[in-house]
Amino acid sequence: MLSYESIEELVAAATEAGCSISELVLKDQAAEMESTELEIYEKMELDYEVMKNSVRMGQDKNQRSMSGLTGGEGYKMRAYATENGGLCGSFLSGAIARALAVAGCNASMGRIVAAPTAGSCGILPGCLISLEEERGIDPKKIVMSMFTAGAFGMVTAFRSSIAGASGGCQAECGTASAMAAAALTEVMGGTPKQCADAFSIAMGNQLGLVCDPVAGLVEIPCIKRNVSGLVIAFSSADMVLAGIFSEIPADECLDAMREVGDAMPAALKETACGGFATTPTGERLKKQVFGERKED
Amino acid sequence: MNIFDILGPVMIGPSSSHTAGAVRIGRVANKLMNGIDPERVEIILSGSFAETYRGHGTDRALLAGVMGYRTFSPEIRDAFDIAAARHIDYEFRKENIKGAHPNTAQIWFRMKDGTEGMVQGASVGGGNILVNKINGMDVAFTGDNNTVLVMHKDTPGVIAAVTNLIHWNYQDLNIANFHLSREKKGGNAIMAIEVDTVPPEKLIDELKGLEHVINAMLIRRV
Numbered sequence: 001m002l003s004y005e006s007i008e009e010l011v012a013a014a015t016e017a018g019c020s021i022s023e024l025v026l027k028d029q030a031a032e033m034e035s036t037e038l039e040i041y042e043k044m045e046l047d048y049e050v051m052k053n054s055v056r057m058g059q060d061k062n063q064r065s066m067s068g069l070t071g072g073e074g075y076k077m078r079a080y081a082t083e084n085g086g087l088c089g090s091f092l093s094g095a096i097a098r099a100l101a102v103a104g105c106n107a108s109m110g111r112i113v114a115a116p117t118a119g120s121c122g123i124l125p126g127c128l129i130s131l132e133e134e135r136g137i138d139p140k141k142i143v144m145s146m147f148t149a150g151a152f153g154m155v156t157a158f159r160s161s162i163a164g165a166s167g168g169c170q171a172e173c174g175t176a177s178a179m180a181a182a183a184l185t186e187v188m189g190g191t192p193k194q195c196a197d198a199f200s201i202a203m204g205n206q207l208g209l210v211c212d213p214v215a216g217l218v219e220i221p222c223i224k225r226n227v228s229g230l231v232i233a234f235s236s237a238d239m240v241l242a243g244i245f246s247e248i249p250a251d252e253c254l255d256a257m258r259e260v261g262d263a264m265p266a267a268l269k270e271t272a273c274g275g276f277a278t279t280p281t282g283e284r285l286k287k288q289v290f291g292e293r294k295e296d
Numbered sequence: 297m298n299i300f301d302i303l304g305p306v307m308i309g310p311s312s313s314h315t316a317g318a319v320r321i322g323r324v325a326n327k328l329m330n331g332i333d334p335e336r337v338e339i340i341l342s343g344s345f346a347e348t349y350r351g352h353g354t355d356r357a358l359l360a361g362v363m364g365y366r367t368f369s370p371e372i373r374d375a376f377d378i379a380a381a382r383h384i385d386y387e388f389r390k391e392n393i394k395g396a397h398p399n400t401a402q403i404w405f406r407m408k409d410g411t412e413g414m415v416q417g418a419s420v421g422g423g424n425i426l427v428n429k430i431n432g433m434d435v436a437f438t439g440d441n442n443t444v445l446v447m448h449k450d451t452p453g454v455i456a457a458v459t460n461l462i463h464w465n466y467q468d469l470n471i472a473n474f475h476l477s478r479e480k481k482g483g484n485a486i487m488a489i490e491v492d493t494v495p496p497e498k499l500i501d502e503l504k505g506l507e508h509v510i511n512a513m514l515i516r517r518v
Contacts, residue, residue, distance in 0.1 A: 004297075029299045043300065050306050066310065067351040106309030109353050109373045116302045117422065118312045124303075146303055153302035162302070163421045165313075179302075216348040218310040272348075289351055 002028045004154040007196050007250035014192040021182075021192050022147035029147070045143050047113045051102065051125035057110045058101030065107035067289045070219045074101030091134050092234065099126030099230045103223040116153045116162040119218045120176035122226035124149060127180040127233050131187055145183035152199050152250075153179050159251065160258035164211035164270040167261030169225060174206035174257065177229035177236075184237035200246035200253040201236040202229075207260050210268035212275025215286035221276050305423050307367040313399055314345070314352035317419025319372065320439055322361020324427050325403040325415045327515040329362075334405040336385040337362055343398035345419075346390040355388050358401055362386075367423065397426070433486045434477040441472050441490040443515045444499070449508040450478040450485040457506050458487060462495075465502065469495055484510070 002025070003009060014021045030037040057063070059078050064071035077100050080086055081093035088096065103122035106112045115124040128145065131137040153162065156175045161167035181202035182195040190198065206229070214220040240246075248256070267274030276282050307316040325337075339358050341349050349355050356375040363379060365371050371378055379386050393400055397418035404414045416429035425439050437443045448454050455476065462469055470492045478485035495514060503512035 025299065033298055040299075044303065047300075047303055047306065066353055109308050109310065109315070109356075111306065111368055111370060112309050113306050114304060114312050114316070114423065118307065118309050118316070121309070147299060150299035150302045154297060154299065157297065157302065165421060215351060216344070217351040219351075290348075 001032065002151075004151060005158050007152060007155050007199065007254070010151055010155070011192045011196050020144070020148070020186055021151060021195055022144040022186060025147040025151040026144070041143065044146050048128070048139070048143050048146065050111060050113050052129055054102040054105040054110060054112045054121070055098045055125060055129060058103070058105035058108075059097065063104050063108055065104070065217075065219050066109055067215065067217055067219065069214070069217065069285055069289065070107055070223055071104065073223060074098075074104045091130065092231070094134055095126050095130035095230055095234070096227050098129055099123055099226045100223060102126065103226040107217075107219050107223060115149075116157070116175055116179070117164070117172045119164065119222045120172040120226060120229065122223070123173065123176040123229040123233060124180045124183065126226070126230045127184055128187075131184070137187060141187050145186045148186045148195055149179035149183040152182050152195075155251075156254055156257075159254040161261055166269065167257065168264050168269050169209040169211040170203075170206050170257055171261055172211065173222075173225045173229040174203055174209055176226075177206060177233045178203040180230065180233035181236040184233060185240055188237065188241055190237070190241055194240045196250040197246040198236045198240040200248055200250045201239060202232050203250075203253045203257060204246070204248060205232045205236070207257060210264065210275050211270040212268055212277045213270065213272055214277050214282040215289050216272035216277070217289070220282075220285070301422070305367050307423065308357075308370065308372045311352045312423040313419045313421050314348065314354045315357045315372070316367040316423035317399065317421075317425050318345070318354045318357035318401065319361040319365065319367045320423065320425045321401050321415065321417035321419065321427070322358040322403065323364065323366070324417060324425075324439060324515060325362050325405060325413075326364045328413055328415060328430065328513070329405060329407065330513075331364055332407065333363065333382050333384055335408045336406045338387045338389065338404045340389050340391045340393070340402040340404070342391060342393040342396050342400040342402070345399050345401055346392070349388075354401075358403065359386055362403060362405070396428075402429075430486060430488075433479060433484065435486060435488040436475045437473065437488045437490050437515075439515070440517060441492065442494050442517055444487075444489040444491060444495060444503070445513050445515060446487040446489070446503055446509060447511040448485055448487065449510065450480075450482050451508045454485075454506070454508045455487065458489075458503060458509070461502060461506065462489075462499070466495065466499060469493060469499075
């Protein structure tokens with residue numbers, strides 16, 4: 001049985017067994033949940049299907065959030081990406097459109113997979129579905145990589161946190177992005193150690209990111225932070241696949257994330273008492289959504 | 297924790313704590329009502345739930361849970377219309393519950409036959425909940441496990457009778473967590489017993505047959 005207390009453990013066990021981290025984790029989780037590997041795999045496949053449906057729903061032209069503050073980002077980005085690919089090129093622009101769509105689907109009370117949280121739910125699907133739809137990669141490989149992403153997330157939850165209320169946005173979008181970087185690396189043929197390195201780089205790029213939602217809603221800046229998390233996941237995986245490694249090991253990176261989260265003032269940890277939330281415009285938008293109802 | 301706690305739950309957005317967790321608190325009330333629609337339900341929102349419930353659909357989510365829907369049910373969005381169609385009279389109130397977790401809801405319900413009850417629960421992050429009160433008495437269970445609730449008279453020997461019955465009749469049934477509280481000495485008391493596997497329905501009837509036991513029910517994983 002794996003303890004999921006360190007990423008070093010996962011890398012060492014997979015390297016020793018001569019398999020990928022996802023194969024190791026699938027076997028372990030099947031034993032843990034007293035199910036067959038096929039059952040657990042199919043459960044993950046269902047998660048992947050839900051993610052694809054979230055993209056579809058979030059790319060609707062008329063998608064609006066419950067509060068009315070946001071909407072239509074997935075549709076606009078999809079149109080732009082299809083037209084000429086924009087500055088990022090059609091692959092990355094398309095991936096950005098998917099992340100926006102899933103985050104928008106979430107904001108409009110659509111069905112999503114928390115990965116690891118609802119606020120950060122667009123990053124992993126944006127990365128993975130793009131590999132299948134734009135690069136024709138075997139979806140089985142992609143579903144398998146979700147076990148690697150999930151295992152790294154479990155270690156994060158144990159060593160640090162995946163909740164904005166305790167660690168800020170670095171714990172939500174940061175974790176999602178780092179998980180996605182590890183999954184992308186595995187799909188593209190990286191070693192277990194390279195998966196860990198991509199995870200570290202992505203996490204390192206988001207240390208200190210605060211959770212400052214306008215009006216306390218999972219919309220501003222959350223939806224667009226799913227995009228930055230996605231872009232960091234791709235760039236981290238690409239760096240590692242190019243032969244660049246992370247100087248700071250993944251576990252130390254998680255310990256640092258925890259330390260930074262602890263040092264962060266409460267105002268910047270999902271309380272909507274600082275950052276974007278308390279800008280004049282943030283306050284005005286809050287009034288716009290809740291203001292006139294405060295007295296009831 | 298398993299891998300689907302990280303890649304999951306599959307849920308209706310936008311917030312695991314303010315939407316998915318709220319559905320699960322509502323579902324505990326649904327279980328207490330044996331899945332039957334109440335005549336009236338009054339839901340008190342406290343702390344962050346009171347501040348931001350509209351934008352997160354916390355109110356719809358709680359009501360949907362009361363009606364038995366799951367964290368992934370698309371019906372959550374239409375919970376108000378569905379409740380009206382099912383003739384459930386519902387009301388939301390904002391009130392600061394002292395000392396409660398910031399994301400706390402109290403659900404008071406009245407059935408058509410006049411019986412009443414309440415549940416207080418907190419959404420503690422990532423869709424996880426902690427139920428802290430049932431019918432006014434302190435409890436502590438998460439809804440992650442199957443929980444057996446035993447309402448009884450505070451009398452010596454009741455706990456032994458209940459746990460003995462569980463052990464002798466169902467040797468494989470392991471208790472994961474046990475919490476006891478009472479209104480006052482010799483008054484009403486409640487045991488919340490979290491177990492690792494799904495206990496057979498028969499267990500509940502057997503528990504109800506014990507002396508000093510007023511009622512027993514199974515709250516399956518919500």
